Amino acid sequence: MAPAKHRGTLNIGFQLMTTLGILAANLINYGTSKMKGGIGWRISLGLAAAPAAIIATGSLFLPDTPNSLIERGYEKEAHAMLCRIRGTHDVQPEFNDLKSASEDSRAVKHPWRNILQRHHRPQLVMAIFIPFFQQLTGINAIMFYAPVLFKTIGFGSDASLMSAVMTGLVNVFATLVSIFTVDRLGRRKLLLRGGAQMLVCQIIVGTLIAAKFGTSGEGRMSRLYAGAVVTFICVYVAGFAWSWGPLGWLVPSEIFPLEIRSAGQSITVSVNMLFTFVVAQIFLTLLCRLKFGLFYFFGGWMIAMTVFISFFLPETKGVPIEEMVQVWRSHWFWRRFFEEENDIRQPESIRVTNGNSGDNSGGRDRRV
Template structure:
């Protein structure tokens, strides 16, 4: 019997080769797809707090902010469904685009989808920067959404398939690291352009072309993944790429596993239907639950509307934008910590610790707002408590940035078998963007009606998702991507759903074959 992980546990396979500068380089370039996602996530919240932008496109909201009689509740002064449609239209477009991207990614490879994503965002940035009316703003956001749908569908797959398993977590988390860099760049951009009278918001929106340009040019250089080459061009091309990224000529064991996975994949004509089979039940549940819970942490409510939120609790415009910059800095630092820790301590520990940290912070924020924030009149709060709120939200962002932020992309990208990998990632992206859309569209109305209770609402979800991880998510650290099926047969709950035959590791012969 070959060295491997048997269906009852056993030894993990150890493929030949190591960590090469080439695989690190291409992973960094591919991960710049996160810049696009992070920048477009972060830029909208700051722009929608700028008076010149509101005066031009959302006059009713602008008047509501500045008319004293409209301030019956400080929580409600930004509530506008048209304003939130500007923000959230990106995500419904991305949802649809991710499902279109799935068959294209499977048939033509990961690289073309990344290229399409970059080009679409370039077009969206140009439209938004030159927008003359709300229709143009939303059209630009839709183009951005199409680009994000393609990029988010392809980039995590690309990273998981290229990376050696011993650093797969860190390299895949490069995507979230660049999401954080993109978000921080958006906050810094908004802080600077807010000083430009009348047209600063145009510069903020148009500069989305910078990360899109980086991704587009980078994608032209990227090679295709060995898994995709095996599917589209055959084993010789896949072998050559494996040898290049692993730094060794001895790649036959990994190549053999890849060939077996490809044969299984070729028998699947309808991946979505196949994904509904009982043996894929654990992966399907994770493909829905993890991105759903990631958004129900409330993080995007903070990212989208951090400047708006801080203005609501008493910060002035420029101070609220600077607070968003601070959140970006702490989030970026925490993501770096997560990249260092994930392959050493595993996914589950970070999920559980981050969940507990976010839960405690959200409860404390709700208590402070309930007892110390005057929501009538001008929405005043003492400077000391305002800074305490900022600190607690920073600690909350840290908890997200080293747990559910990067792991929400990493874990789904590494658990799917090749035959359902592309459709599985599309489901992940679609669910993520669906809930992002719902929260983006509903947050300001929820803030108006729930008031401080909005943080208790998200805290309840954080508690549930932390319990879900504890009970149902197995550890995937240091397991080869083509060996991943074995984690389900050893799990106390999921083993009842999957066939024993499904979990015979690739390369290990059954008695009927000997």
């Protein structure tokens, strides 16, 4: 529903709400930890019903998108909705593009088979590798286990919960940075700069912990030293929150043509959830085995993902979704997958130009 020039800003609103939810959860955990009788954790878990109720109620008032309405044959309602969300009645060119994209989408009977075709290879690779790399930044390990991590490096029980609140606040404010810059600087710059920032922080935190705990995992930190560790962890969280956090969702959401969008988004979400689960399960084991080396482990992945973005992700800011294929065609690496495009697309759609055929078509193209 978002216009192309504001698509990044509006899409990252999703991530902003996620970070606010994380902060709220950290505050609730800190507050309920003070309750007597050991009931705090029950209240903390039970309060999750509140946002669930809001989501369920809000879904009753959620409008359909123009794309969805066109897909289901409600073209009049789709036109009215497009006028409503654009704030103008001058939407016919965009409406025609949506109708054309919908017709192409309906012609594809098997989106899961279609996404494997050669000319969709760039989007398929991004749908897998971007969410995969997003989880291997190590952010979920730090956000899930922030209290455990901070307690391990010398903070008390309450202090570790408060440190988690601090990282939650950083997460929120850094996401605001992304909202205000993503449609100005572009996706690539934020991903590359954020990756570099996180890499430096991973190395510094790993080195600081190594200097005090070594390979034994035992040692003490002064309050000042521990504060330095928390500071760099917060800088790391900020780097994630204005780069890989929101853009790990934004970029996959805007690169798929309509005919494979459902399959592509399903792959993105599935890969993200799979590696969220994997990292959550292995983090404590890795922390016990690798100790300070855990930060170098995630730092190595930061190098890999930053190089990947540098070479293989084209800039997508301001490009209408229905024209996104042109971005891949002009990319130095991905254009090779479109070299035989005519052979691939001929069976689906053959264009016959009637300009010199002697009929009354006025030189317009006709699809056969």
